[in-house]
Amino acid sequence: KNEVEQSPQNLTAQEGEFITINCSYSVGISALHWLQQHPGGGIVSLFMLSSGKKKHGRLIATINIQEKHSSLHITASHPRDSAVYICAVRSNDMRFGAGTRLTVKP
């Protein structure tokens, strides 16, 4: 049973499109993380959320604790946004989603 589910698994977009990646979880959490994994394997933290909404540049992350759901939005997508986006939740330990592979075409 996957405690952290992401959708879609794969996403292809044209440059400039608005992108949404979803994350649902089934356990009680104290925090949720959005991470970006580049093709070389390196992982970068984008956001840590425990409530509400955060914004960094073109990236926006929201979380609804009651619905156990979070979304990551990318506005004005660019080919350099192509990566795997991972949702991870802090429960008893850290549980990761399988990732969403985003490809942005020029």
Place this chain on the structure above:
Amino acid sequence: EPEVTQTPSHQVTQMGQEVILRCVPISNHLYFYWYRQILGQKVEFLVSFYNNEISEKSEIFDDQFSVERPDGSNFTLKIRSTKLEDSAMYFCARGGMNTEAFFGQGTRLTVV
């Protein structure tokens, strides 16, 4: 300059051999974490380390694994007798449970 640096970037080892993966240098941080990612699979939590002691560990982190902070800065993950299924990317991170996470670039371990 990266928050967390891992060495080596890639290690190939014979099955049954011991390997030591390192986070270097790290100073003035209390919380550290090890994660692993088998090729094509999701990232998995291994262990968290707080103030020189293990604070949490997953079911993956069995007696084959150990963590140490031998000299107050380096933070190591040791696998005593490697198996083929230990082949994976291993990430060290500081922060991350209820604070922002900073990941190292990872060590790719290949067991042959």
